[in-house]
Amino acid sequence: MTATRGRTGRPPLTEERRAEIRREIARAAVDLFVTQGVAATTGEQIGQAVGVSARTVWRYFPSKESCVRPLFSAGIDVIAACLRAWVPGRPLERLFDEQLTKAHGFADGPDGATVRALVRLTRTEPGLRAVWLQTYDEAEPAFARALAERAGLPADDLRPTIRAAMFNAALRAAVEHYAWRGADPPADPATAAAELGATLRSALAVAAEGLR
Structure with missing residues (x-):
């Protein structure tokens, strides 16, 4: 009697693990973009930094620029x-203090410095700029x-x-203003988070005038 042959090979990845791999690839791509430029960065280098093949990188992302999308x-x-x-009557700029800072990756989490550097790169890298603007376009609905x-x-x-369009534009303008101004980002994560928070509050206070 022949025994039933079971399934061999690695078990399928969970959705949570897939999301983590995407984030790991994104962080590696940003580090390489910042240190050596987008043009000089290859899929092989991104994969090597994460410990996966270039084929795996392309399985998750259609281009090297799109690797930054999760951030x-x-x-x-x-x-x-x-x-x-x-809550009606509560100032919009106060409601989002903590949540927006963390949501944009500028708090003292692992992506803080790289996200700010990445936004700065969108000013000179058309491929990254396209991904940046597409993200906001998809956020608006x-x-x-x-x-x-x-x-x-x-x-x-x-x-x-219309209100979402105003709100969305305020967010993008605030983050770009924060990322692009000055020569170097603050070294202290807490200082960086505080500066971004102040910029966001200013932008949202203006947007809120038309959102009440």
Whole structure:
């Protein structure tokens, strides 16, 4: 009697592990982009820094520039949840102090310095700029849905769509202003987080004038 042959090979990766691999690739790509430039960076180098093959890198991302996408998009769900929880009458710029700083990766977490350096690179690297702008383009409908839910309006109502566009533009302008100004980023993560927080509060205070 022949024994039933079981499945061999590695077990399939969990969704959580796949997401972690994407983040590891993103961090490695940014480090290489910052130290040697985008043009000089290859998929093989990115994979080697993570301990995977270039084939694995391309399985997760269609191009080397798109490898940074997880760092850009990490905060979308966090921000949308904050918008849903925004209590009427509470200043918008105060509601997001902690959440927005962490969502954009500038708090004292592992991605703080690299994300700021990456945003600076979007000014001179068209491929990275495209990924940066696409992330905000995809975030806007999520913000519009959150604002519509908060206000009890239909998802296709024009008002939350316009408000989301204003809010989204304020976020991008604030982060770019923070990342691009000055020659060097603050060495202390707490100082960097405080500076970003102040910039975000200023931008959101202006946006909130049209969001009440």
